[in-house]
Amino acid sequence: MAGSPRLAARATLPHRSPAVAALCAVALGAGLLVAASPQAAADTVRIHDIQGTTRISPLVGQRVEAVPGIVTGVRTYGSRGFWFQDTRPDADPATSEGIFVFTSSAPTVKAGDAVEVTGTVTEYVPGGTSSGNQSLTQLTQPSVTVVSSGNPLPPAQVIDARAVPSRYTPAGDPAAQGSVNSLPLKPRSYALDFYESLEGMNVRIGTSRVVGATDPYAELWVTVKPGERPSARGGTVYGSYTAQNTGRLQIQQLAPLAESPFPQADVGDRLTGRTEGPLDYNQYGGYTLAARELGEVRSRGLKREKTKAQAKNELAVATYNVENLDPGDPQEKFDALARAVVTNLASPDVLALEEIQDDNGPTDDGTVSADETLRRFTEAITAAGGPRYDWRGIDPVDKADGGEPGGNIRQAFLFNPARVSFTDRPGGDATTATGVVRERGGAALTHSPGRVDPADPAWQNSRKPLAGEFTFRGERVFLIANHFASKGGDEPLAGHRQPPTRSSETQRHAQAASVNTFVKKLLSADRKAKVLVLGDINDFEFSATTQTLTAGKALKPAALSLPPAERYSYVFQGNSQILDQILVTPAVKHFHYDSVHINAEFADQNSDHDPQVLRFRP
Template sequence: MAGSPARPVPRAALLRRSPAVAALCAAALGAGLLVAASPQAAADAAVRIHDIQGTTRLSPLAGQQVEAVPGVVTGVRTYGSRGFWFQDTRPDGDPATSEGLFVFTNSSPTVRAGDAVEVTGTVTEYVPGGAAGGNQSLTQLSRPSVTVVSSGNPLPPAQVIDARAVPPRYTPEGGPDAGGSINSLTLRPRSYALDFYESLEGMNVRIGTSRVVGATDPYAELWVTVKPGERPSPRGGTVYGSYTAQNTGRLQVQQLAPLADSPFPRADVGDRLTGRTEGPLDYNQYGGYTLAARELGEVRSRGLEREKTRPQAKGELAVATYNVENLDPGDPQEKFDALAKAVVTNLASPDVLALEEIQDDNGPTDDGTVSAEETLRRFTEAVRAAGGPAYDWRSIDPVDKADGGEPGGNIRQAFLFNPGRVSFTDRPGGDATTATGVVRERGGAALTHSPGRVDPADPAWRNSRKPLAGEFTFRGERVFLVANHFASKGGDEPLAGHHQPPTRSSETQRHAQAASVNTFVKKLLSADREAKVLVLGDINDFEFSGTTEALGSGGVLRPAVLSLPRAERYSYVFQGNSQVLDQILVSPAVRHFRYDSVHINAEFADQNSDHDPQVLRFRP
């Protein structure tokens, strides 16, 4: 392996693997040319788990057959990737070498925790999700033959993972000679968090009472932090503040018991996973290092409540953005009602609401339908039934299958507005392929098409949602809104991947999209430097990202979320990191405003959407 010399295979292991060599050695022993080793010496020379794991992320014995590797079973998984973990009870004392290993059996294992076993198999490096995804590999034994030596043995003591054990630095950087990969670097578990976790791969570990920073999801997993003081949010999460502040204390927790036998607990952000949680340390494609709990603590609720923003004053215009997660008429009425109630109760019925992920009238059915009239009718009726205003709406139907998202769904943005408070300026001619322009009218800027799409022919919007522009009037003042849903982060490499820093390939398209919107805003400000412009929606990128920087290039826009304290800047929770994806940016003429990220979904196991809505109030 490049950069790290492979450990020599112990001679006893070579003797076992090669019948020809074994025969020659037997003859030599008989002739007195070799001295037979004692049984204890032979056992000492045998391949052990730490020999297989080695001091880097890749096994020095990858691809080789090993025989009679000893250890005690510490956990059994009978679903998903079926197999078991076992651990050597005679560690080598090197903190860089793990003493635990996963054995992939493919079918349900017959061993139990506490069985002392000897395993023969092939050493493999399995990359969860495939090599193209950028994940680290999991060292394991495949095609195993297992011998149970005894049962009922005590398990190896669990390695404690806590704030003192996990280093504050997240990862070393990958070397340029290795293409940015950290695979060949010798592990430094006292220096880097990823090295610390890797040095425990497959071993029995435990955590004590820990704060939940990622709510229970539909796949029966949650996230905790073992570092209570690491960038906490006021509501109990852990805030992601930069590309070099990855939050080292985060750890995913699953359970080994089948859900039918032991339902996974429901937890919200800020709750506590109390007591002892113990089991093997796994690595998977959906979160990296994961505690596969053989013993799971209890969730203690901290009673997190959904936020409510204040109502706008008479002279304030309230503008909001909300990703409603693939809403279509095929969804149960309960989803429409819950989303509508949130608009009325939690968002205080904003004057204008930009919606993302409105699907066509038959959702994922792929039959050429592009209209979303039924989707929007049902949603606005649900708002009225919840006590809200009789919202009107404007949108533009996309070309079938041209805007990405769920296949057949034809998602798009839409404007809802309260005609009792604000008026929409209709300028006909906008459609899926026609770009709206900017003209000067009565001493100010105006759109040529309202609603209209922003530069839909730009390659930046290929297979992605095109921005929707609209012209509104509030108390005699024009306000321009551009509703967005930028390209997703799909395809980016994970934080815990083997390339460090990870490759963020999806940024390329978002940067181009940001430049397109920035150019359009500059046209508005060129026609009227005092134009009041709000660019809002699911930007799918952070407030510190290059995407946000490109949106504001030239000083034409500033992110309103920066008006919040750092610990309150988030609209989404991903792998235990509370982070910004949804944004509202304002032009210089919007001088005084109040901004609120209204936390009603992302921190909860019970979600109506995976995004939190954003509200901005100002006096035009």
């Protein structure tokens, strides 16, 4: 873990670099960079004077002299520097008493040192101003004098369920393009204001439930509100855009990983005892407790789920994002995914796969075939005791479908020919759209497998839907496998613009409209057509994307058949949420739906998505 690529990236990014620190601060509301003024503050200032009562320092750009405080935490890797805190707080709960000092090189101070710091007040935006993140008030180009050592640290501010407000954030100022930067902080009213009022201060949490498993970058998420929308398995469910989970907090540690390995935790585990340190804000999750003292993880023994096997007269259909699978992956990944198909998914009759890469993965040499990828995967399934699946798919045009450069990811169908047959209708390729015709009193595809409207601009540089026609016990079933555009580029939940801008939705809405139109063509040909739209939709069951998919009652999200506490397939920043979906036409009745939780809640993952299974009797 000490060689984590993400930590290495953080160390090499211009993260609070001296050049950035000396040049820029964030202007109120606008998110623009302005030159720092060399003007010195006329009077001696304290940390709460620097932090002020909004998110932007009233002294931004000024040089401040001999600011006193006690060092509460030191970071010697990545963004190097230290936090210090005033021991003489003011009476205003909106003003933080702590601040970060960016030193560039490893600091020479230690926790408990009483210091006086001279430096320039700047506002740094982690990830850059285009990220939508809030800014971090800090001192740069510092001159540090150690007055004494071994002093007691300022008492830690407790963050718990009683302290954190239930309302998440005020609405942004329309005059400032929706930014909350200029608004007075109300820490007793809003969670984001509460956390901002503690920026840089020494804080602590008690025993808390893990709601986001340890990731490869040595961080996890907890909730300090155990009763806030709990999932059935210990997480916190993301229920809507207007009901944020305010108790979530990211946990990192200050000690280098080489000195103190970060604990492994799954969702539902407990981080017990005392976790204490400065409250940071970073581009990878917003407010973060940078633990000087880290509690102990106690496992709750979370188990991977197993779905029920289909009955003889039930068709079982699943979707699974296998996270950039290609022949360059170790055999262990193929074997682990295969065991999941057999053991946890009970060998479904049809499996729609997302993120199947070409036969040499990210090597960018014009290869587009994925036959070797699918051969290795299906052989691993057979070796794990599963059926001998056949497969169908369409190779994309090189570099036309997005994803990892050179990987040419696409969707593919696996099917068990002993249980279900695939109706091959030739002529489908990367650029030819499949159509709908009437045949023997029902709907049929002109090309199977075929792509849905690949020339539509909605699918530019994105994965095109794959349609296939299947027959089960004499009944025709249509599947449309999808992998909609990702959420990359959306502003963060804890960003300065509230509500955040979700720019990625535009393409997903267009993609949903394209698929909805195609489903309606099938229903126009046969109103009783059994159609399943499935895959990584990259959006929630309550989203406008899903509403567009279901427009005209063409489809129904099967996830709505689950209790709210079980509606999730992915965990992001401590929120258990739906990204993977199966939607069905009205003729698909009396189905059983299962989100099979085998990855997203675990530190040890074979994919970051949980597969979905639907069983019904055609």
